[in-house]
Amino acid sequence: MDDFLAGFAELFARFDVLGAFWVNIQLTFWAALLSLVLGTVLALMRISPIASLRWAGTAYVTIFRNTPLTIILTFTYLVLFSQLALSLSDTLDTTFFWFAVIGLAVYHAAFVCEAIRSGVNTVPVGQAEAARAIGLSFLPAAALVIFPQAFRGAVAPLGNTLIALLKNSTVAAAASVSTETSSLMRTMIEFRPDLMVAIFLTFALGYVILVIPIGLVTTSLSRRLAVKR
């Protein structure tokens, strides 16, 4: 037992486990922000009165929701970096980080869009009709009447998307972000295969600790923000 603890202490001294989690939290934060913006625009497109915009929104969601994330992240890495030699920073690590953020955001925006659309469906049509009847055109009606109510109805599915995003951020390894948790876990297990179960449990528990509060907060928010009718 002492040996085990000593081995574990050595691992933690040698590898920056908390730092790796911090990378995933940052990936998640920026991708969440970006996908929320993109997903909102997509949701607007999908409910807009302009048919070509609706079509484009639907096409986007269909494509990105049905493509594996690994493929998208590998693609952003290979195309943006290797082919186009696009650089977002002086250091490679930072460049890869932002490629991963873009890939994650592009993918999860499709889910954010669908979460918001489910929120829009909780808003009775009468609300939109009343907004139009006082002379609001599409965008102001959406911004002032529909979306404020839709977001409240979409808190729970948006929370689920955020949880999926946090867990999916480990796929950033596919975009060569080597400092994140799953890459670190692989390195650690290669280094101390005798401790692999403990290493696995460390990372698994780390995600459980991160995910549970998100679930609790979104559930209580969704109850508190619910629009009373």
Added chain:
Amino acid sequence: MDQSTPTTGQPAADETVDAPTSDRVLGAPLVELKNVNKHFGALHVLQDIDLTVRKGEVLVVIGPSGSGKSTLCRAINRLETIDDGTISVDGKTLPEEGKALAQLRAEVGMVFQSFNLFAHKTVLDNVTLGPRKVRGLSKKAAEAEAMTLLDRVGVANQAGKMPAQLSGGQQQRVAIARALAMHPKVMLFDEPTSALDPEMINEVLDAMVALAQEGMTMIVVTHEMGFARKAANRVVFMADGQIVEEAPPEEFFTAPKSERARDFLSKILTH
């Protein structure tokens, strides 16, 4: 316009209408529907509708369920599109979409059966939203006017509450104030009291009668005969997507000409 029905013949602009219940002076045509047709799939919901509502007129639309009354009302501010024919408000034909349509809708007030107050906004914000965002009024000016309007319909003391905290009758009066805040040229009411508990119907009807007495042009879908007798210049009876009969309220209720109308009235009277 089809002038074959004697009651569609309109008096000249400055003449008084011969309605026994009203001595209102009616102005120029404000809302004009010409040959309007609308289908829902195979269902012909509006069939060759010709209708003119003059400035200052109060028109009551009555008829059995499914006859197209709501569709007619909603077509006037283009919440429903029409297949053919023209609808114009104050001489302007309804625009297809975009800014011009929003502009026109701002001039047509609409009160819905289910109130449709903005559920996430206070009563006061419900009334000020349009004036601020469509008319560009300052918050202060919009709120001052909103309070005057809320006071007029008797719900000024509810200004800070959320719609869900109000009774149906109060919500509907707020909805009337919200529509009035846009200074509409005409107000449309689609069965404004039929979702209300009986004890709340009169508070809404009273607000509507007051509005009529101030000279507002109104198109009201309702089965409230008391309101029609007190405030309407004319009753239009619809059945199966057609205007079957139109007459001043007293004449329509006491001596309906068509079989359909007699049948319909006998049904709502026995209730």
